[in-house]
Amino acid sequence: MKIARSLFLLIALFLLVGCETTSVMPIRGGSSSFFQIESDERRLWNRSEEEQKKLERSDLLYRDEELVLYVNDIAKRLYPADVHQQVAFRVVILKNPLLNAFSYPNGVVYVHSGMIARMENEAELATLLAHEMTHVTHRHALQQMRDLKNKAAFMATFNVITSAAGAWGSIASLLGQVGALAAVQGYSRELETEADTEGFGLVVAAQYDPAETGKLFLRLKEDVEERKIDEPFFFGSHPRLQERIENYEKLQTLHPGKGGMKNEEIFSQKTFALLLIDADQNISAGNYKIAQREAEKYLSRNPDDAHVHFLLGEVCRQRNEQGDVDRAMDFYRKSVGKDPAYATSYKALGLLHLKKGEKPQAKEHLQRYLILSPQAQDRAYILEYLKQCE
Secondary structure, eight states: OHHHHHHHHHHHHHHHTTTSOSOOOOOOOTTSOOOOOOHHHHHHHHHHHHHHHHHHTSSOBOOOHHHHHHHHHHHHHHSOHHHHHHSOOEEEEEOOOSOOEEEOTTSEEEEEHHHHHTOOSHHHHHHHHHHHHHHHHTTHHHHHHHOGGGHHHHHHHHHHHHTOOHHHHHHHTTOOHHHHIIIIIOOOHHHHHHHHHHHHHHHHHTTBOGGGTTHHHHHHHHHHHHHTOOOSSGGGOHHHHHHHHHHHHHHHTTSTTOOOBOOHHHHHHHHHHHHHHHHHHHHHTTOHHHHHHHHHHHHHHOTTOHHHHHHHHHHHHHHOOTTHHHHHHHHHHHHHHHOTTOHHHHHHHHHHHHHTTOHHHHHHHHHHHHHHOTTOTTHHHHHHHHHHTO
């Protein structure tokens, strides 16, 4: 496996830098001089850039320009201009339903669509970005790379990466060792606490409501507990989420009743379309309860959307619990009621009618599907189903 071979190279890099100090000065603004990148740090940045090129060429990038600009504007407001002059921060959204965000040492922050879909307001997003950006400004990747005590953590991450599969596997095949370590293992408890603390200060300084800072992690913890699994990513790990929750609860006591911005409405507007994409991916991953919540959240703002009714039908059909077939058919009917030209719902109705032995109804809906989609890739299969309706 290619990623496995490249990870062994990073072990060698750990050994080469073992004699260097782990203590480094953070990148600060103000009158202090600009930081000087060190030789092993330059190698780390170069490797990061190589890994990012693979991600940039993939189909995993979420390319909604309006949302990407919005997220990057929040990042710009968290640090003063002279810090941005030293580090070219950039936030990239990845289409993946798993719970994670991670940063490269050169300032590129990746956030999964699944993380954004779980958020309720801009203050929560700012909290996550501030945490990841602090990893960059405080040069945590360099510190962790130099700390030989992290070799055991590295090997644990290595084992997860080399056995990657499913939704995680789609990203694991593109992430190199620097990205995979940040995405899976995260940093030491001390460095993660520093990212919480410094990031919290950035959020408060930007006039966001401190009371919102821990809510995302509580929600993520509920998701993990609900599914009774720990995801392979840092922010999908129950113990790591509990650490974040406890840290932010302590930090909030420093500003009791302070208040501040939440910006719920603009956040909802900018992230609206992402909900359906993430719901679709969660259906594919078998996360039906999360997919249903996301689709219903979208439906509350756009009740006339045919596609969201179709997705709710898919949740019921694929979940296949008692009564779900009838519920699925109701959603498909609502879908074509909202848009009589929404072909896919006719196909879904036809196949369920056929499954129930209702051949006349199945024939009607499948024929309607082919009329609306004469070039459908599954046309041959549908014609075979129509023969069964005779």
